[in-house]
Amino acid sequence: MLKKQFRIRKQKDFENVFSKGRYISEKFLTLKIVSNKLAFSRFGFIISNKVSKKAVERNRAKRLLRESIRLFQDSIKSQIDFVFIPKKEIIGKDFVEVNECVEKLLKRSGLLEK
RNA sequence: GUAAUAAGCUAGACAAUCGCCUGUUUAUUCAUGAGCGGGAGGAAAGUCCGAACACCCGUAUAAAAUUAUUUAUACGAAAUGGGUAGUUGCUAACGGCAACCGUUUCGAUUCGUUGAAAUAGGGAAAGUGCCACAGAGACUAUACUAUCUUGAGCAAUCAAGAGAAAGGUGAAAAGUUGAAUAGUGUUUCACAUUACUUUUGUAAUUUGAGGCUAUAUUCUUUCCUUGUCGGUGACGGCAAGUGAUGGUAAACCCUGCCUGGUGCAAGAACAAACUCUGGAAUUUUCAGAGAAAAAGUGGUUCGCAUGACCCUCUCAGCAAUGUUGGGGCUAGAUAGAUGAUUGUCGCUUCGGAUUUAUCCGAGGAACAGAAUUCGGCUUAUUGUUUAUUGCCUUU
RNA sequence: GGAGAGUUGACAGAGCGGUCGAAUGUACCGGUCUUGAAAACCGGAGGGCCCUCACGGGUCCCGGGGGUUCGAAUCCUCCACUCUCCG
Numbered sequence: 001m002l003k004k005q006f007r008i009r010k011q012k013d014f015e016n017v018f019s020k021g022r023y024i025s026e027k028f029l030t031l032k033i034v035s036n037k038l039a040f041s042r043f044g045f046i047i048s049n050k051v052s053k054k055a056v057e058r059n060r061a062k063r064l065l066r067e068s069i070r071l072f073q074d075s076i077k078s079q080i081d082f083v084f085i086p087k088k089e090i091i092g093k094d095f096v097e098v099n100e101c102v103e104k105l106l107k108r109s110g111l112l113e114k
Numbered sequence: 115g116u117a118a119u120a121a122g123c124u125a126g127a128c129a130a131u132c133g134c135c136u137g138u139u140u141a142u143u144c145a146u147g148a149g150c151g152g153g154a155g156g157a158a159a160g161u162c163c164g165a166a167c168a169c170c171c172g173u174a175u176a177a178a179a180u181u182a183u184u185u186a187u188a189c190g191a192a193a194u195g196g197g198u199a200g201u202u203g204c205u206a207a208c209g210g211c212a213a214c215c216g217u218u219u220c221g222a223u224u225c226g227u228u229g230a231a232a233u234a235g236g237g238a239a240a241g242u243g244c245c246a247c248a249g250a251g252a253c254u255a256u257a258c259u260a261u262c263u264u265g266a267g268c269a270a271u272c273a274a275g276a277g278a279a280a281g282g283u284g285a286a287a288a289g290u291u292g293a294a295u296a297g298u299g300u301u302u303c304a305c306a307u308u309a310c311u312u313u314u315g316u317a318a319u320u321u322g323a324g325g326c327u328a329u330a331u332u333c334u335u336u337c338c339u340u341g342u343c344g345g346u347g348a349c350g351g352c353a354a355g356u357g358a359u360g361g362u363a364a365a366c367c368c369u370g371c372c373u374g375g376u377g378c379a380a381g382a383a384c385a386a387a388c389u390c391u392g393g394a395a396u397u398u399u400c401a402g403a404g405a406a407a408a409a410g411u412g413g414u415u416c417g418c419a420u421g422a423c424c425c426u427c428u429c430a431g432c433a434a435u436g437u438u439g440g441g442g443c444u445a446g447a448u449a450g451a452u453g454a455u456u457g458u459c460g461c462u463u464c465g466g467a468u469u470u471a472u473c474c475g476a477g478g479a480a481c482a483g484a485a486u487u488c489g490g491c492u493u494a495u496u497g498u499u500u501a502u503u504g505c506c507u508u509u
Numbered sequence: 510g511g512a513g514a515g516u517u518g519a520c521a522g523a524g525c526g527g528u529c530g531a532a533u534g535u536a537c538c539g540g541u542c543u544u545g546a547a548a549a550c551c552g553g554a555g556g557g558c559c560c561u562c563a564c565g566g567g568u569c570c571c572g573g574g575g576g577u578u579c580g581a582a583u584c585c586u587c588c589a590c591u592c593u594c595c596g
Contacts, residue, residue, distance in 0.1 A: 003134075008449075044449065055159090056482055060453095067454050070133065095454060 006073075008044030008081060017044070017083045024108055028089035031105045034081050041076055043069050044083040052091050061090045068095070068102045077111045 008014060021034035045065055047058045065084055090098070 014449080046449080054482075059450095059483065062449095063453050067133080070454090 006040065006042055008042045008083065014044060014046075014083065017081050021081070021083070024105055026101050026105050026108075028087045028093070029101050029105060030085040030087070031109065032083040032085070033109060033111070035079055041073075041078050041080045041082065044081070046083060046085045051086060051088050057091050061086055064093070064095055064098045065102070068099045071099070072102065072106060076106065080111060 008017070017032050017034045021032040023030060023032045025031070043066075045062050047061055049058075051061070052058050065086065069082075069084075084102075
């Protein structure tokens, strides 16, 4: 789980990412990225009611994504805002599958440091 | 053994590593570290009811003021609309809960009663509406078949009228149900007498037996009214009466009771400090207009976690529930915390092995996530215990 | 978090408790017209299950369950789903 500092929380920040960012998508995940002026990277997650009507399933998906990002956090370049938008298919997936998908996305974006 | 219903309990446990939100103590570079703590439910859900709480509206009173208005306190009248509906009790309140009453269904019965289940259960004897199709007629009753009387006709039949017993239609047919006795009318049969007739026979009368039946009396039964007894009451028992009322109010409506409106996105403070005009004029307050700001205005803080709270005990009560004493503090996020990966043990399914209750391997563990709080209802759902009823098997 | 509206055939969309499996339009099928098509005109047809070689017949279905009523798409109630609004 990420600290509050590293999450995107403001409406304006989300709008900024949507208007200026580029996007990459994998099986059941879409990623939007844009650079920011801070010293660190920030992450946001959007899961709408259309993904699942049950709050348990939406929270579950969000927690898995955040846990996966936490593990990659040290190797990700700074000064980037990330927004993850999962699709319906994420419901029922376990941590290993989600983690693989996140890793693929980050590699394709070229923002992973070695 | 199995199924249904009702009630109760439960919602795997422990440990390790890496993380998240938060209370408090402490350190300093003042937003970070360290120490000690806390961190989802029985439904947190649906938002179907109710209450607390906050603001607004209206009314009344008081003060300032006396044209308006403002502030404070108290209350929620009337109308409309909405809700609710056996009785008594419980509750902060409820459409909730408990006990009882009535009704219905099923079963048992020694026919006196009794067990189980269900129950939105005021008023149809205040008024209005509706009752399709069928049927003669569906609420100011009516007359199709059949019956009787009168008239027309050779006859078939037609017309007018009577009465309310039967048939038929329908969910429902005019109205309490059934029985006994008396009895009027009508009709069938038998015998006898009289009249007519050649005879067979026909007509009338008496008697006997049978069918249908107006009416009367008695008994029984449903409802209603009155009286009386029991019960706080719903209601029940008994007695009397020249009493007799179709269904529908989850149709309008009537009656009793409840209800002012909006919801924590309520609302308050901070950032945010000012100028001008007008009313009153000392402060203060109200209305209107304007200006200003590093950025931020969908910001931050409060509301917001001591409560109709939880555990245990005493007493009262059939129970719901109330009460006495003791102990406890038990989530508080806001793009929204409670997660990830493992190990051991427990439960359980399948397969294999044999020592027949153990081992090995592969799995499984439901419904579901706080968002102002609480009381209910409803819906979803894992395992298990008890009770009742039904069914099957064995003794 | 809170407040509301709706759900009828393949699609849209009417529908007084009775004559309603249900108006009407689009789409579909057949026919007329045409060399052929379109348009126009005429006619037809909902779905599931059961019986039937077939024709045809029976029964259930207006989002789902339960109730009121002689009778429910319509009235009441409990759910499911879809959509809208509130700083």
